[in-house]
Amino acid sequence: MPNVLAAARAEALFVSSVQSSETPEAAAVRRAVAETFARLGPRGCAACVAGEFGDHPEVAVARMRWAIATVNAVYSRRRAMAAPRTACAAHS
Template sequence: MMTTAELAQVLFTTALQPSDALSPYAIRAAVDERLCACGGDPARCAGQVAQEAGDHPEAYARRMRWALGAVAGAYQLAAA
């Protein structure tokens, strides 16, 4: 089982945007798809997050806050 932080890092690397109207299902599907693209290794996604943080520090915190909130909601509903 992945932590909320790991799930958020994976979501961070997807093309989804905070302005998109996203269902919990769409968020979980995007995380699953991206994790598969990273070979099932959340550390590979984390490397991409680090690269983005270095390249775009002004947008990093805002996007990570969104990703954390989005996965917390999407996976809380899935567990209920």
């Protein structure tokens, strides 16, 4: 099952001003995603992504690959550092 939140984050990073050549740090990626969501909302991000794929598909594919890989790396690191969860009592 695809991770909808990760896809939305990748779209927000895709339409942000952050460039792949900058090799942004995790904090910069999280900030860019949050600021882009605040500015455009998830639907606005998706609309901008669609426009870029329509206008510049050859560039958009590479940028989306970068955005997906970057979001996966940044947010999976964050989950790994979180405290382990315990099982729900109802499922014990």
